[in-house]
Amino acid sequence: MASERAPRRRSLVRIVLASAVVMGGTGVGTAYVKAQAQAHADVGRVTSAAAAPVAAGASEETSVKPVVNPTVAADPTVAPDTLLSDAMRPVTAAAEDGAEVSVAVFDVASGDSAAYGDGAFDTASIVKVDILATLLLQAQDEGRSLTAQEKRYATSMIEVSDNASASALWTAIGRAEGLAAANKRFGLTDTEGGSGMLWGLTQTTAADQLTLLQQVFAENGASGDSGEASELNEASRTYLQGLMGSIAEDQDWGVSAAGAASTADRRFALKNGWLPRTATGLWDVNSIGRVTTADGREFLVAVVSKGNTTKAKGISLVESAARAAVSVFAVDSGTADQS
Template identity: 40%
Template structure:
């Protein structure tokens, strides 16, 4: 019937009738489901993504800090470094996870960075960050009391004020909300609100450091500077850990955590999260560990791992020529 009706019309009209449905179907397939215009590509973001190290083992966001180029480990160098780190851990005992990023080059190294650890006092840095986010959500700045308590919490690791500030951020529900804002993927509060029993990973602590040190996170420049000022004035007896990577004149900001665990036969958790910045280096470092026989030996293992990784990233060994016999 349709063919007979079309036969009565001129050939150009019959062609148009056939082509219109085809064109409409083509447009429906190619059109986006929303009426909003598609976003244009960000050249800066694309360049940052292209400049990332191919050895990145932790899913960090693209580097927004300075990236002037520099040493990046080859696969063999990376494997050798991993073997040395594993030997340090085996010799010292316990369990260690580390995530490190050189902001000058974008180079990263990680080992056990997705392993969960109870936070101990390291979580106090997260609590302060979430307190700032909560205050901004409420349209205000921190009160003088909150600032005084935050200073004692970060610089001297006071537990009593931490209890109050944890409640101030909204207890567990507030913590979960803050973790989502900060982009954490493997951090969970303790089911009974014991902030030191929060589970996190070195990878998530690296996300926190990037939020505090670069401009890619939810914090303002003033908020970042405020937290870093506290991290850079930690009591001297608590300034171990990532500080082992610093040379004279470098700036160190950190927050450490340490405690024995009854559930682990009194073995110690030793954590250090922070940064080292100077003319020759800008490193973000998150190292977490547990299972140490005592406080001192735990610190020694943590610092040995940090020193080995930083030294190798800053001065990669030269690979032997392909086919060369093993050294003697």
């Protein structure tokens, strides 16, 4: 179920412009714990590696009417970015005032990709995929497997989004410096790790998250039709894919909404992230992963958003953007798949 990574389509205009997000520094110890809790609910208080996981947004409403995307003509003469921009019009029109969203998609079958949106976004918990990918890459370099404790942390971090486990592994990889070194090899150019222990405030773009997914879901070491190899070996990719395919049931939302609707056909692997910002009271809601449509087509999709008034509205925006992205390439008889 792994997929191939295509070379970056430099000829397509990637509408993802990095913007600086300036945050104040945070100390460690008691000051860190207070700042961490205030900064966002998704990155929980961490006083030890065994701290309890945080269920951010548990009290938020969970039912929001999704945006139904119109059929998008599959015109091979039009650049995918343009098609995606057209598909996103009803999504952005229905979004709340001030809410921003960016999405990037990779069609495994054709090797084409498209991106929409601009600016940098907080990762929240989607950075946990990057943290584990970094740990696995470092272990490869050291010629070793993950320890039993590292595997326990990794499982909790990805499957149930445990923040204490993420903090333990963030420290293990060397925090932002370690993440940056791995991301340089992965090909991420617009991702900057959070200050100190604030890994959830790592800044990224949808395009960079798509690049990371291409590293994780590359097939047999090849990242695309160029034959460029993933930095992660087969064992590392299989391990990370397996965890992303075993997320907790209550976290089955986000990019999975763009896949097959029927239970029998549902196949996806993902990681979601969510956090409310204390200064504004607004939510960051993100989702990245691989989805399979009802006709068996596979897509890698990354959606990041900010400025949502509730977690539920952010989820609705992210899911609508994911459906729009897949509609550009999931074509059946000349019209976009609406699953």
